[in-house]
Amino acid sequence: MASVSLDKVQKNYGALNVLQAVDLEISDGEFVVLVGPSGCGKSTLLRMIAGLEEVSAGEIRIGERVVNDVAPKDRDIAMVFQSYALYPHMDVSANMGFSLALRKTDKGAIDNRVSSAADRLGLNKLLQRLPRQLSGGQRQRVAMGRAIVRDPKVFLFDEPLSNLDAKLRVHMRTEIKALHQQLKTTSVYVTHDQVEAMTMADRIVVMHDGVVQQVGAPLELYDRPANSFVAGFIGSPGMNFLPATVERAGGQAIAVLADGQKLAVPAELPLTNGDKISVGIRPEHLRVQADGPLAAEVEVVEPLGMSTQFYAHMAGQQICVFAMGRVSVKPGDTVRLAANPESLHLFDPETGRRIG
Known part of the structure; x- marks a missing residue:
């Protein structure tokens, strides 16, 4: 596990400034949710932490290491995307262990990690199934299992529940929160759904137009919003x-x-x-x-x-x-x-x- 530190991080696409001097400290083992409307920069910020987007200015640290110029595969992070991105020709077990196989990890170690992750996620009876034989929620659990087996320092979630129906979203967010309480791995989670943010986060980062509007515990933002944007965004129905x-x-x-x-x-x-x-x-x-x-x-x-x-x-x-x-x-x-x-x-x- 590790902390994540962002110091005056910016992202520009030519003259367009997408993220403006973001400062953020995420403690070791903390579950932080980035929330805001579409286009606010939250997914871009997550992808910069992952190394999938270059940093225009500022500094990103994972633990004690500056990772601005470190390749994604060397950052010791695992990312769960909105799309499950499972290999259709591989069964659940092979999908979960694929990243370890690429690293030439011992087969016995792969089997042990896959089995342990499957136990946590209730996938034991599904290990021999192909992705097309799974429901949406089961596929998302496999995608999470693929991240868990890597035992990363940081988990990154990019709107992982947005493709699920309303009832399944409620169930899966409970599972993700329970999983974090077990693993205690530093996690950064992106969503546009403020109910997900309120129910899952240790702290919430509210963003708007590339600017962090307020950072705080869910009830702190609910009780004392710093401005009318945060006040209108946090709470359902809105203020x-x-x-x-x-x-x-x-x-x-x-x-x-x-x-x-x-x-x-x-x-x-x-x-x-x-x-x-x-x-x-x-x-x-x-x-x-x-x-x-x-x-x-x-x-x-x-x-x-x-x-x-x-x-x-x-x-x-x-x-x-x-x-x-x-x-x-x-x-x-x-x-x-x-x-x-x-x-x-x-x-x-x-x-x-x-x-x-």
């Missing part, structure tokens, strides 16, 4: 944003929404009368309350069984409300809503930075 103007009366601070409705905000924040702000409210922090200060017109209702999610129109915006249990609302209803001031997130509407 609601309402433009407002600050009114101060005595020791109280009030956010006046575009339609004149008012919402109390934390008084201790550095706000002055007339300030323009963006009020962020997570759907799960809005509650239906008969005497709530906010009125909204229901547009779409999504009953989920144990919870109810609905979309409504308020202050010129569409908002989402997520309520546990079954809420009796229907399109066209006007509902009263409330939120605790402590659950609100305030942002500068120009810079997007968190206030306070």
Whole structure:
């Protein structure tokens, strides 16, 4: 195992700057997830760690060694791709042990490593099957087994679950997390799915337009997003944003929404009368309350069984409300809503930075 260190790492394609001075320290044994929308640079960063992309500027270390000019095969890493990339004419056992065979590893050692990996991944009964005889989830486990047998210092995962159906993705992310808890190998995982990031990561790196927006533990990013981009990206369903103007009366601070409705905000924040702000409210922090200060017109209702999610129109915006249990609302209803001031997130509407 080894740490991974990125110091002012950049990637340029001619005049196009894809990654901008990325600094990141990944501890030995840590599971770090790179997350962000398509085109944010997360896969490019992973491929640079793997040696599949050249570094335009900066330095990458794996352990104590600078690897900028080290070939991928010599970096002691193993990568699991979105595509399973299994050899169709080889059975599971041969696919898992192929990289070791290329290194002319003793056959007995190969068999032992393949058997051990198969035990961990529940592949023992499938070792003689060809890839075409496997399900999507089984093929992905074989691809993971091929990485495990190498016993690398670092695992790199490039959106490995994106080809699977929703139910299987949930199952496989649980398996990957359990596997990491067993092996304790340093892992860097790329995904655009923030639910995967929240449920799997020790720390999350949120990226946007080639820039790292925030690094932290999942609940740290959920509770105190550094800016409105992180706030809107982390959490499912996404955060609601309402433009407002600050009114101060005595020791109280009030956010006046575009339609004149008012919402109390934390008084201790550095706000002055007339300030323009963006009020962020997570759907799960809005509650239906008969005497709530906010009125909204229901547009779409999504009953989920144990919870109810609905979309409504308020202050010129569409908002989402997520309520546990079954809420009796229907399109066209006007509902009263409330939120605790402590659950609100305030942002500068120009810079997007968190206030306070």
